[in-house]
Amino acid sequence: xxxxxxxxxxxxxxxxxxxxxxxxxxxxxxxxxxxxxxxxxxxxxxxxxxxxxxxxxxxxxxxxxxxxxxxxxxxxxxxxxxxxxxxxxxxxxxxxxxxxxxxxxxxxxxxxxxxxxxxxxxxxxxxxxxxxxxxxxxxxxxxxxxxxxxxxxxxxxxxxxxxxxxxxxxxxxxxxxxxxxxxxxxxxxxxxxxxxxxxxxxxxxxxxxxxxxxxxxxxxxxxxxxxxxxxxxxxxxxxxxxxxxxxxxxxxxxxxxxxxxxxxxxxxxxxxxxxxxxxxxxxxxxxxxxxxxxxxxxxxxxxxxxxxxxxxxxxxxxxxxxxxxxxxxxxxxxxxxxxxxxxxxxxxxxxxxxx
Numbered sequence: 001x002x003x004x005x006x007x008x009x010x011x012x013x014x015x016x017x018x019x020x021x022x023x024x025x026x027x028x029x030x031x032x033x034x035x036x037x038x039x040x041x042x043x044x045x046x047x048x049x050x051x052x053x054x055x056x057x058x059x060x061x062x063x064x065x066x067x068x069x070x071x072x073x074x075x076x077x078x079x080x081x082x083x084x085x086x087x088x089x090x091x092x093x094x095x096x097x098x099x100x101x102x103x104x105x106x107x108x109x110x111x112x113x114x115x116x117x118x119x120x121x122x123x124x125x126x127x128x129x130x131x132x133x134x135x136x137x138x139x140x141x142x143x144x145x146x147x148x149x150x151x152x153x154x155x156x157x158x159x160x161x162x163x164x165x166x167x168x169x170x171x172x173x174x175x176x177x178x179x180x181x182x183x184x185x186x187x188x189x190x191x192x193x194x195x196x197x198x199x200x201x202x203x204x205x206x207x208x209x210x211x212x213x214x215x216x217x218x219x220x221x222x223x224x225x226x227x228x229x230x231x232x233x234x235x236x237x238x239x240x241x242x243x244x245x246x247x248x249x250x251x252x253x254x255x256x257x258x259x260x261x262x263x264x265x266x267x268x269x270x271x272x273x274x275x276x277x278x279x280x281x282x283x284x285x286x287x288x289x290x291x292x293x294x295x296x297x298x299x300x301x302x303x304x305x306x307x308x309x310x311x312x313x314x315x316x317x318x319x320x321x322x323x324x325x326x327x328x329x330x331x332x333x334x335x336x337x338x339x340x341x342x343x344x345x346x347x348x349x350x351x352x353x354x355x
Contacts, residue, residue, distance in 0.1 A: 009237050011128065013150045016226045018219060021118065021154040024093075025059055033114060033150055034090035039063040040083045040113070042094045042104035045070060052095050052120065064089075069107075071099030073134040073141065079103055080110035089113060091149070097121045097165065098133075098267075106132040109145040116150035121161035122169035122225055124268050127151060128233030131242055139258050147237050153226045155219050163299075164266060166216045166225075170298050171272020173228045174291055175249035176206040176235075178275035181282060182247030182330035190329055198239035205231040210294050248278035248330035251321035256309065258324065259317055265307040272300050273307065277318075280349045282331050292353045302353060304346075315342045 013031050015023075028034040039060060043049035045067040053065050064086055068079035083092065093116045094104030101117050108115040109132075119127050126133060128151050132143045158166060180203045186192040205228035214221030235244040242250075252274035257264045264270070272295050280288040292302045301307045304314035319342060322333050337345065 008234070009130070009147045010234055011148055011151050013152075014128075014230055015151070016153040016155070016223055016230075018155040020152050021056065021157060024056075024118065024152060027150070027152065028091070028093075028116065031150065033116060036090055037062040038087070038089050040086070040089045040092045041065045042069045042079055042092060042096070042100055042107065043067050044096050044100050048120075049096060049100075056095070063093075069094070069096065069100040069103035071103060071135055073106070073136045073143075076103040076106035076132070076134055077110070080107035083107060083113070084111050091116055093118060095120065097161075098123050098126050102126055102132040102134055105145040105148070106134060106143055114149035115146070116152065117148040118152045118154075119226075120157050121165035122153070122158060122222070122229055123165040123266060124169060124172040124271075125229045125232040125245055127153075128230045129236045129242070129245070130233075131236065139261075140254070142242070147233070151230055155222050155226075158222055158226070159217075159219075163216055166222070167298050167300055168266035168268030168272075169225055169229055170209055170216075170268065171266075171270075171275070171295060171300050172268035173209045173225065173232060174206050174294060175271040175275025176202040176232055176245055177210070177287060177291065178249045178278045178282075178331075179243075179245055179247035180206075181279070181284070183243050185282075185331060185334060186329040189334065192329065195239045195244070198235045198244040201231050201235035201238065202244035205229075205235070210290065215298065243328075246325070247328070248281075248321065248332045249275035251324050251328070251330060251332060252277065252317060254324035255317040255321040256307075256313075259320055260309065260313060263308050265301065269301050269307060273302055273304075276302060276353075277346070277349055278331050280352065281335060281345060285352065288349075289353060303350065311343070311346060314346055315339050318342045318346075 066082050091114045092108040094101045095118045132145045180199045187194045249271045253270035276291040
């Protein structure tokens with residue numbers, strides 16, 4: 001008999017609402033994630049991490065707190081070692097932004113514990129993905145890890161986050177339109193297999209944010225943004241890699257990071273711009289304009305200069321971008337533009353989208 005279903009790793013609980021953190025202890029107990037209440041909390045070593053610990057530590061008297069999560073591979077290894085030496089735990093709970101989540105994902109995998117991801121902002125789609133992106137000696141690397149077993153997003157906490165970090169998540173979701181189009185391009189040119197479910201999940205998540213009339217001050221919009229970020233992470237789990245979420249948009253973003261490490265904008269800001277520009281390069285002008293309009297409406301950059309880069313920086317980044325993901329085929333590899341062609345294409349993009 002043929003196999004008619006497939007198993008998909010996914011969280012046992014996803015709780016997105018105002019006040020969700022107030023019920024975290026109940027959630028973890030009810031779902032049998034932490035029946036003893038023995039938890040290892042991972043936070044940043046900055047002021048925001050300490051503030052979170054002071055706010056929530058009284059609700060978890062049996063927990064230990066670790067501030068090694070600094071977004072680096074060394075910090076993730078140190079976090080794992082600290083957890084391993086300190087005792088036995090039911091689970092690791094990451095409490096913070098993307099760097100904390102990625103460190104905690106890697107550390108939890110290293111010590112063999114489930115992870116509950118608690119977001120304090122919505123800056124990018126790593127919250128529920130099977131990938132930890134960490135800084136290393138070579139720049140930045142992606143490491144395969146298990147999905148979080150639980151995702152908790154408290155909209156009250158998100159509203160208190162710096163608005164720029166929340167807006168960045170909008171760019172990281174919208175760019176999935178371009179990432180899926182790159183995947184389908186590779187299928188047409190190279191015969192690369194496309195997972196239809198993963199592609200549909202990522203694309204629909206992007207369109208839900210692209211066409212939502214609300215803004216980051218609106219709980220209804222924040223709920224859709226949070227759900228879309230979770231769906232993008234699950235799309236990567238379905239596909240088995242980052243293909244449905246990362247194409248030319250992310251190649252351009254990573255190129256900016258590697259070529260200009262002291263001037264990089266937010267990951268989601270760069271990905272949103274990269275997705276719009278890549279869509280323009282693909283010749284889908286209507287979609288590119290729609291993406292640009294949405295990015296502008298939410299106060300996100302749509303030009304290189306708005307992220308602190310010159311036009312020449314943009315040319316250099318796009319020329320270098322394919323080297324950031326060897327073996328990945330996107331519109332950049334397909335066109336294989338030289339520096340002059342990139343310069344001309346960007347000038348046409350600027351003229352088309354208007355100032």
